[in-house]
Amino acid sequence: MMVSQSGARRYDPDIARLTSEVVDLIWNELPGYSADKLQKPDLIRSVERYVRLTINVLRRGETPTFGELAIESDLGSRRAKQNVPLESVILAFRVTERVLLLDVLSDRHRWPLKLTRHYADLVIDTFDRLSQHTVNSYRETYSVLESLHERAQSDLMDALISGIALHPAQLSTWAQMLSVEPGRPYLAVAIATEGEKDPLKALRLRTRFTLALQPSAVGPVLFGGTSAAQVGLFSPAGPVARVIENLKSTIAGLHWDGRLIVGVGTVGEDLASAGSSCLEALSAADVGMRQERRQAVVTYEAVLVDSLLLDRAKTADALMATRLRRLEDHPHLLETLQALVDNDFSQSKTARSLFVHINTVAHRLKKIQTLTGYDPLRLNDLLELALAIRYRNLTRGDAAGADH
Structure with missing residues (x-):
């Protein structure tokens, strides 16, 4: 709609x-x-810039040209790079x-x-077009970022x-892109679940733990992982005990319907050394x-x-073989040895847990010594037997998987 420009120039x-x-607003x-x-x-x-553009639009009495809008649309890209929320960018236009x-x-x-209404229509139309161009530019840039x-x-x-x-230059680039401080201490957590790895459930789990960890973090919570677990990394804002309680x-x-284990590493002194915390959490x-x-x-x-024991698997395998191999055909002896370990090496407690007489326990321990050459009543021998059976319990699932 064209309106006499003589009136328009009065604005x-x-x-x-x-x-x-x-x-100010x-x-x-x-x-x-x-x-x-x-x-x-x-x-x-x-x-x-937007005030001047709008005034020029009112003075000539016509909507902004595509060229004017294209020149101004770089604002959306800038605001996306500055991480200003899109909702705020739109509100700023309004x-x-x-x-x-x-x-x-x-x-x-x-x-x-009639001219007043035309002015009002031009202002509204100008900002509708500007905001649309800016939103498109913002979304394109945000998607890339x-x-x-x-x-x-x-x-x-x-x-x-x-x-x-990590090369210092590469670490610095990553830190800048992710808005993290490389000189701060970092702590890792590993989230492991059992069964099928549903990507959607994994994403929801990651989101829930990100929200849980964020109040205890300085800066963002980063996530990566392996086939076994998702790994979160962040700089703790307070004591680790508080993080554990949040978890x-x-x-x-x-x-959660199923098994869910969260491993927590120790705090690394900076981002470059945070890999140790990640491996510990895993x-x-x-x-x-x-x-x-x-x-x-x-x-x-x-x-x-x-x-x-798991890190030194070859040595631990040898320990288990030399200490326990001769007991594999005697499950009641393995059961007795496990019960002895579980009951703080007390024969009376072991007998009660197995519902047998204490003399039966003593007889079985003597049999273990005869078969293995290691005496469960001697501290050093008992410690070695206890470590061997501890490793056996840890790798029981591995052996079952190998059988299949």
């Missing part, structure tokens, strides 16, 4: 005043429009639109009603878990699964002996 507002009014008022995301002069320049509309309507007595973020997260976690030495509460609130989760716990948080420090 000559104070650009600085309008810009300042809009900025946006800065530190809308999420993302603050010093932690962007500089205030950046916002001022953007608002002034705030600017409202301020200009109110300013136009405040001078409505200066021109005919999200893809790059996921790739950087995956690459970093894969490198840490695999033990690859326990999360497991309790999940109502080891703790593995031990928890092997111990047939149903749902639990398992710390690496609590299962150091088990982890050591």
Whole structure:
């Protein structure tokens, strides 16, 4: 619709005043429009550009051209890179639109009603077009950034878990892309479940634990993993004991149908050394699964002996073979040895747990000594037998799998 331009030229507002009014309504008022995301002069320049564009549109009485919109659409890309929420970007447009509309309507007595309506329509149409171009630009850029973020997260976690030495320049690039501080301490957790690995359930589980860990973290919670478990990595904001309590509460609130073990590593001094914490968390989760716990948080420090046995599998296999091989054909002797270990090496408690006479226990222990050459009543021999049977319990599932 064309309207006489003579009236349109009468609209000559104070650009600085309008810009300042809009900025005051946006800065530190809308999420993302603050010093932690962007500089205030950046916002001022953007608002002034849109105010000037709108005034030019009103003066000529026509909607903005595609060229004008294309030039201005780079704002969406910038705001996506600055991680300003899209909802705030859209609200910022609406705030600017409202301020200009109110300013136009405040001078409505200066021109005919038809022209006032035309001005209002032009303002609304201009900001509808601007916001649409900006939203499209924002989404395109955000999609690319999200893809790059996921790739950087995956690459970093894969490198840490695999033990690859990280080059400082590459580590710095990843840290910048992921908004993490490489000099802070880092803690890893490994989430292991049993059975089929449903990708959707795995994603939901990751999301729930991310939300649970975030209040205890400085910066983002990163995720990677192996075929056995998902691995989360973050910089703890407080004591590890608080993290463990959060994890326990999360497991309790999940109502998870099946086994769920969360392994917790020890705190590494910085991001470059966080791979050790990742491996420790995976080891703790593995031990928890092997111990047939149903749902639990398992710390690496609590299962150091088990982890050591599994890490030195060749030596542990030899230990189990030389100490227990001769007992494999005597399951009641293995049962008695296990009960002795479970009952703090007390023969009387062992007898009660097995529902046998204490003399029967003594006779069986003597038989174990005869067959193996190791005396369960001598501390050093008993410790070796206990370690052997502990490793046997840890690898029982491995042996069953090998049989199949």
